[in-house]
Amino acid sequence: MATDPAAAGMRDSARVEAFSDGVFAIAITLLVLEISVPSAHSAHELWHALGEEWPSYGAYVVSFLVIGVMWVNHHTVFSYIARVDRTLVFLNLLLLLVVAALPFPTALVAENLREPGASNVAAAVYGAVMVAHAVTFFLFWYYVTRTGHCFDDRVDVRAARATRLRFGLGLIVYPLTVALAFASAVLALALHGLLAVYYAFNQTPVPTRQPGSAEPK
């Protein structure tokens, strides 16, 4: 009788990634429930009610892009991870806890964006959740690059460690969105959308050792 290495802590990363993908897909699809459905007695009344809901449409589009790009980044990082241990599974769970929470600040912004004072608070809470995401993502990346024992053989661990700085940029940028929220909630929300589009096209590459032999996984 003995305990195998898998049970002792190391496991295949595929199912952790599949579970995470599920959480991302559900959180992104639940966003639509935030848009309330007006009912009206005339065409004019319904146009008006639909027009009043512009904060809901804006919050939907921004959060959809935000969660979508979070997924892309999570997926990129995971494509270099071959094994997970308990700590990594737990750090990933914390990261998902923040991702799955995003429909709440999204709805909060949608509900309060047209109220002068309340809109600033709502956008600040939205920014604070993004800060929490940046923190959990950084913790995750910090742990992965510390020893590199979870990486796939292709990865150049030392060089990967050097990317921490770029991964940690969110820790500086997102607190600024909280500050901006108190100046203008709409601008803060727009900035979150722009940052998502920026990150969609400018992902931090994970450095690999052998360029020739590296195959897309």
Added chain:
Amino acid sequence: MATDPAAAGMRDSARVEAFSDGVFAIAITLLVLEISVPSAHSAHELWHALGEEWPSYGAYVVSFLVIGVMWVNHHTVFSYIARVDRTLVFLNLLLLLVVAALPFPTALVAENLREPGASNVAAAVYGAVMVAHAVTFFLFWYYVTRTGHCFDDRVDVRAARATRLRFGLGLIVYPLTVALAFASAVLALALHGLLAVYYAFNQTPVPTRQPGSAEPK
């Protein structure tokens, strides 16, 4: 140290497709939440309340078929794509943004179908979301067929490019459903259902080079 081609932009399409499938499955299953649940004190009262909800049943069936057929088409197109780059992932995200939004116009139609003026507006919004889907689907297909660098080797890129016209048909048909909505909301909704059934059985085939060696993936 070097950056591998995967991180530089090209990645396997499998996980993007799995994520998309998740979004389609969730959006289609959330549709049922739109049907409100009546409670009554007598059998007669409950029959009556259930009868009043026919727009909800109709909207549920139509949108279920619409999203179901969107999934089939998305899946068919993806079965010819072997690699994705950042632009494709982003265009796919825009496409999913529209798909995941569909429970909203569905509920809007269900809520307003029995009100003369409001029903036209609701059906027009439904049609507008379908136009948005046609646009995002066309952009996706346009990008994929432009260089063909994401295709699987089987695909005849030049011939695939020639199918753009057929793929673009939705750009003409769906605006007409918006116009029809102002004449009759019920007819417009029925047309969406019919178009879904039509597309279920008449998908645009993706042309391939070697008919003999082509294997279903």
Added chain:
Amino acid sequence: MATDPAAAGMRDSARVEAFSDGVFAIAITLLVLEISVPSAHSAHELWHALGEEWPSYGAYVVSFLVIGVMWVNHHTVFSYIARVDRTLVFLNLLLLLVVAALPFPTALVAENLREPGASNVAAAVYGAVMVAHAVTFFLFWYYVTRTGHCFDDRVDVRAARATRLRFGLGLIVYPLTVALAFASAVLALALHGLLAVYYAFNQTPVPTRQPGSAEPK
């Protein structure tokens, strides 16, 4: 230039099954939203409010087992299907349309089970949705066994065709639950639960040609 067989209609069944699994998993997990959450000012008041909700707990348990067993059966049938064509994809979509609708009659029963007349109507609607499921499942099985062109090579098509009768049993049993609903809504709901447990342990086996070489897929 030519059209390959996949695009012409035949495709791999794996992704259709994965999509279906997603719909089943989501529908079964949405059931809990039907249980309303009471808030109270004292322990006694909350116990009372929770006690009043027994129809919700009953409806949750029954529908969870019902959808769970529908999934098991769907999955068993699909384990013998190797290819799908457009008609099969469409029939599967109709089947899923009914499965995804089940949270509605579940909530309807939960809301109305304590009202004498209304409870019978609610249970009858529940039974009617089960009839619709039996019909779509039978249509699916009828089509699959008609030519057998979607089956895996192991399947004995002629013998499989002979199981239609057993598969069609639901077409007789479920209408009886509708009739029973008018006598007692609670008994009708209990019968749905019992039928689910019965089907969990007594699935119709799909006949195969070579017992020795047949391997669980």
Added chain:
Amino acid sequence: MATDPAAAGMRDSARVEAFSDGVFAIAITLLVLEISVPSAHSAHELWHALGEEWPSYGAYVVSFLVIGVMWVNHHTVFSYIARVDRTLVFLNLLLLLVVAALPFPTALVAENLREPGASNVAAAVYGAVMVAHAVTFFLFWYYVTRTGHCFDDRVDVRAARATRLRFGLGLIVYPLTVALAFASAVLALALHGLLAVYYAFNQTPVPTRQPGSAEPK
């Protein structure tokens, strides 16, 4: 004509696990819907409303960790299971029935945590659902270790049977959380969170026969 072993009862465990993963992922992501979205007319009013909701945030975090760790444990156990029979599928369905129910006691605690008497009842119900989970998990493990016919060849069945005691610990610990709930609802909730973190890092290892040849699956 013959019935193959698969149809007769034994099937591959992969799809049962994938379906279960889906249910876990959806239940964990639905938790956020429990946090109600306040709307306010001023910054101060919104801060206040958000502050009042601390029980919702607490319940969200605790239940997220609880379901997350349930998933990890379920996944660990399933990594040693190679085949499933009907009884196992049914026991797994009962286990999922409890997991998918967790958003209800979570919302119940969030709604009632600030009311002295009601909070104790809510926390006790939460504990009772955890007892139900411990019971279904123990039944599952008891059945799997009884004959070991569902295990993968690596597993040392006799030694696995000896772990029942440790797996059964939840049957003693969780009833204590119900008792604690009547003393302090907040402490009981905190204990659920701590137990989740404890189980995240102290999983019961499944004993295997050949330490050398055992490969992470």
